[in-house]
Amino acid sequence: MRFDRKRLIVLLAALLALFFALPACAVTPEDYDKNLPQMLEEDHLYAESAVLMDAISGRVLFTKNPRARMYPASTTKIMTLMLALESGITLDTPVVIPQQAAKIPRDSTLVPVFPGDQMTFGDLLYGFMLASGNDAANAIATLVAGSLDAFVERMNQKAATLGCRDTHFVNAHGYHDADHFTTAMDLARITQAALENDTFRQISSCPRYTMTIRRDGEIITPTRANSNVLLMEDSRYYYPECIGVKTGTHSMAGNCFVGAAERDGVRLVSVVLKCPLSNQKWTDTIRLFDYGYTRYKGISLEQLFTASSDKIATVKISNASADDPEDGNMSMKIAQISDPDYTRMISLDSDTAMDEAVADFVTRTTMTITHGMVAPVSEGEIMGRLRYVAQSGEEITALLIASRDVKAQPPVFDPLTYFPFLKRLQDPLVRALIVVLACLVLLLIIAGTVRRVSKQRRRAKIYQVRRREELHAERAYNRRQREAARARKEAVRRERREKWERRFDDAYSFDDPDDEDDDDLFD
Numbered sequence: 001m002r003f004d005r006k007r008l009i010v011l012l013a014a015l016l017a018l019f020f021a022l023p024a025c026a027v028t029p030e031d032y033d034k035n036l037p038q039m040l041e042e043d044h045l046y047a048e049s050a051v052l053m054d055a056i057s058g059r060v061l062f063t064k065n066p067r068a069r070m071y072p073a074s075t076t077k078i079m080t081l082m083l084a085l086e087s088g089i090t091l092d093t094p095v096v097i098p099q100q101a102a103k104i105p106r107d108s109t110l111v112p113v114f115p116g117d118q119m120t121f122g123d124l125l126y127g128f129m130l131a132s133g134n135d136a137a138n139a140i141a142t143l144v145a146g147s148l149d150a151f152v153e154r155m156n157q158k159a160a161t162l163g164c165r166d167t168h169f170v171n172a173h174g175y176h177d178a179d180h181f182t183t184a185m186d187l188a189r190i191t192q193a194a195l196e197n198d199t200f201r202q203i204s205s206c207p208r209y210t211m212t213i214r215r216d217g218e219i220i221t222p223t224r225a226n227s228n229v230l231l232m233e234d235s236r237y238y239y240p241e242c243i244g245v246k247t248g249t250h251s252m253a254g255n256c257f258v259g260a261a262e263r264d265g266v267r268l269v270s271v272v273l274k275c276p277l278s279n280q281k282w283t284d285t286i287r288l289f290d291y292g293y294t295r296y297k298g299i300s301l302e303q304l305f306t307a308s309s310d311k312i313a314t315v316k317i318s319n320a321s322a323d324d325p326e327d328g329n330m331s332m333k334i335a336q337i338s339d340p341d342y343t344r345m346i347s348l349d350s351d352t353a354m355d356e357a358v359a360d361f362v363t364r365t366t367m368t369i370t371h372g373m374v375a376p377v378s379e380g381e382i383m384g385r386l387r388y389v390a391q392s393g394e395e396i397t398a399l400l401i402a403s404r405d406v407k408a409q410p411p412v413f414d415p416l417t418y419f420p421f422l423k424r425l426q427d428p429l430v431r432a433l434i435v436v437l438a439c440l441v442l443l444l445i446i447a448g449t450v451r452r453v454s455k456q457r458r459r460a461k462i463y464q465v466r467r468r469e470e471l472h473a474e475r476a477y478n479r480r481q482r483e484a485a486r487a488r489k490e491a492v493r494r495e496r497r498e499k500w501e502r503r504f505d506d507a508y509s510f511d512d513p514d515d516e517d518d519d520d521l522f523d
Contacts, residue, residue, distance in 0.1 A: 073248030076174030091122030204244030298343030
């Protein structure tokens with residue numbers, strides 16, 4: 001009985017240990033649920049080391065052994081291409097393949113190019129990146145730095161500049177060497193910097209490219225396909241948002257891939273190192289991309305426009321009624337969006353992501369107002385057009401419409417209503433003609449006024465002369481009248497005096513008696 005109890009205790013302990021250990025070992029890559037990409041765990045990936053990074057902000061979204069030293073294989077060529085593009089050699093520069101192109105291990109991947117081949121530097125870079133040619137890597141290193149050692153020194157200096165503390169390169173192509181190593185985190189940083197170059201993105205995202213090579217007097221045009229199947233539309237692993245970047249494989253490094261994807265302004269960089277099987281690097285990358293985009297929220301163009309209302313979407317309507325609740329201010333809306341499915345992704349982990357998205361939207365938006373902005377305005381009335389250029393370069397248009405009714409002030413007398421011909425006054429030519437005619441009329445008025453004033457002055461002078469003559473005549477007449485009156489008065493006085501004098505003489509004179517007439521005085 002004691003033995004059975006002991007065995008029972010041991011059995012229970014074993015069951016308990018198995019129960020608690022089960023969750024730790026239960027998750028495998030096969031347990032991944034593609035319908036729940038946000039539930040990604042480290043053990044859902046086949047890769048021994050992995051990193052997912054937001055290439056714009058540098059924020060790390062997912063890691064699995066991110067700082068473990070790993071062999072990068074041909075993902076090394078990301079650094080090589082970045083330095084080649086920074087060298088200043090233009091893509092159309094003719095180059096001759098140097099002898100160092102042949103100094104590679106026998107089992108190296110090839111473009112192929114041979115010493116003495118002539119081509120443009122751009123063709124060399126495309127062939128190098130798409131075909132992952134180690135021969136082209138040595139040729140590029142020599143053309144850029146003068147020697148392989150000098151180029152490798154530049155690679156390590158650039159890595160240190162980017163903050164890659166666990167990276168050391170010994171060649172330009174990634175062929176295995178015990179001292180040639182990096183980490184998933186460092187590779188993500190290197191790729192983040194490389195993607196800032198437009199030409200790098202163009203080359204790394206090219207599915208196929210036809211080179212033009214002059215070799216031994218002949219011109220050959222080989223076509224090389226990109227080893228990145230995420231770019232191939234006919235591949236089961238095709239990922240529409242993928243924009244590169246580079247595969248890498250050898251026995252010590254396993255299957256590696258550094259990828260990049262861009263959607264609605266969000267650019268992701270993924271790194272998966274040392275996957276056991278080739279197809280597993282594609283599976284892991286897709287899982288990382290899908291997980292990464294679950295960390296962002298899609299904002300529609302209409303939502304962005306509404307959020308920017310106080311910056312660009314609010315307009316002032318003139319002639320608004322005095323009792324308008326918003327004093328004529330009106331927020332417009334958008335309609336008939338050319339791409340109604342467009343969304344701008346913003347991070348769910350950032351408190352300022354929405355403000356940053358709105359500020360970026362404002363800088364990318366142009367509005368053309370076609371409405372006169374004069375009340376009355378009816379809800380839904382077309383006010384103008386909006387043009388928005390997304391981060392991808394896509395141009396999206398929409399109509400600007402009124403969000404509400406805006407009543408006008410009471411009507412006042414409008415001459416244009418009764419005299420519609422006055423509308424022609426808005427024509428600049430008509431206005432110019434009216435100005436010319438007005439000037440002519442003004443000149444005629446001035447000339448008439450001058451003539452009239454001159455005539456009036458002449459008349460005034462004549463009148464003054466005649467008036468002076470009349471005054472002289474009148475004065476002479478008056479003088480004669482006065483003189484005549486004085487003469488008459490003088491004659492009357494003289495006559496009276498003479499009369500009185502005669503009477504006096506008659507009254508006091510003593511004539512002779514013989515004068516018969518004297519008796520009459522006493523009768």
